[in-house]
Amino acid sequence: KPFHRLLLTGAGGGLGTVLRERIKPWADIVRLSDVKVIAPAGPNEEVMQCDLADREAVLSLLEGVDAVLHFGGVSVEEQVDKIVQANIVGLHHLYEAVHKQGIKRVIYASSSHVVGFYPTTQVIDAGAPLRPDCIYGVSKCFGEALSRYYYDRFGIETVCLRIGSSFDEPRNARMMTTFLAYDDLVELVRCALFTPRVGHTITFGVSDNKTKWWDNRLAAHLGYVPQRSSREFAERFPQSGEWPGKEDVTATYQGGPFVLAGPIYKD
Numbered sequence: 462k463p464f465h466r467l468l469l470t471g472a473g474g475g476l477g478t479v480l481r482e483r484i485k486p487w488a489d490i491v492r493l494s495d496v497k498v499i500a501p502a503g504p505n506e507e508v509m510q511c512d513l514a515d516r517e518a519v520l521s522l523l524e525g526v527d528a529v530l531h532f533g534g535v536s537v538e539e540q541v542d543k544i545v546q547a548n549i550v551g552l553h554h555l556y557e558a559v560h561k562q563g564i565k566r567v568i569y570a571s572s573s574h575v576v577g578f579y580p581t582t583q584v585i586d587a588g589a590p591l592r593p594d595c596i597y598g599v600s601k602c603f604g605e606a607l608s609r610y611y612y613d614r615f616g617i618e619t620v621c622l623r624i625g626s627s628f629d630e631p632r633n634a635r636m637m638t639t640f641l642a643y644d645d646l647v648e649l650v651r652c653a654l655f656t657p658r659v660g661h662t663i664t665f666g667v668s669d670n671k672t673k674w675w676d677n678r679l680a681a682h683l684g685y686v687p688q689r690s691s692r693e694f695a696e697r698f699p700q701s702g703e704w705p706g707k708e709d710v711t712a713t714y715q716g717g718p719f720v721l722a723g724p725i726y727k728d
């Protein structure tokens with residue numbers, strides 16, 4: 462198989478669960494980690510419970526690993542402290558360990574919320590200045606910057622996947638534009654992992670939906686061609702033809718409802 466040992470973090474999350482089943486052909490051993498308890502290891506799997514904020518645990522987690530699919534961390538707007546621990550402190554632990562172990566490539570689950578304050582009337586590419594729409598989005602900007610640094614300084618390659626909305630099907634009108642079908646997610650991860658030279662690449666994770674906010678030409682070298690589309694679900698949200706609705710502030714920005722969250726503190 463192409464890899465001896467692949468690490469998938471966040472293996473108990475929404476996308477981790479999908480990937481766990483689908484990446485098996487790529488490695489002799491898939492190491493799975495999550496902060497919570499997940500289903501026990503099956504054949505050719507290893508399970509290691511790990512809190513990204515725990516430096517020693519992360520250093521051990523990366524031992525013997527050949528490439529990383531980093532889907533761990535906080536994935537929505539949350540208490541600022543939790544986001545900082547997992548997505549900032551924890552991500553630094555991860556890259557420190559990647560460097561120590563001589564690992565050459567990371568696939569980083571970023572998010573479209575790094576640019577969620579762009580209006581829905583605008584099409585942007587990966588060169589557009591960041592406009593995060595929440596603190597969670599800001600933490601993902603940190604991940605894109607940190608991975609850029611580790612490439613420029615140490616030559617560690619990262620593909621940042623600015624994932625739109627990856628679910629079994631679009632859940633609201635906005636997701637008709639941001640939808641990333643699971644099949645396309647797996648294909649995008651495959652392209653990110655197997656393209657020979659990626660340097661530091663930023664790509665939008667989106668299916669071939671009818672409405673487009675994101676131009677992926679700057680990541681054309683990945684060879685990702687989505688096969689699925691939210692068009693398959695067109696009858697579900699017929700009103701999305703009139704998108705964006707003028708009266709709905711969450712339809713004004715690409716980030717949708719995330720733009721309204723505001724920082725969340727403990728007290």
Ligand code: 15L
Nearest residue numbers: 536537572573574625626639
């Ligand atoms: C994200 O970044 C979240 O991780 C996911 O749960 C979705 O809400 C998605 O964005 C989205 O914008 O739909």
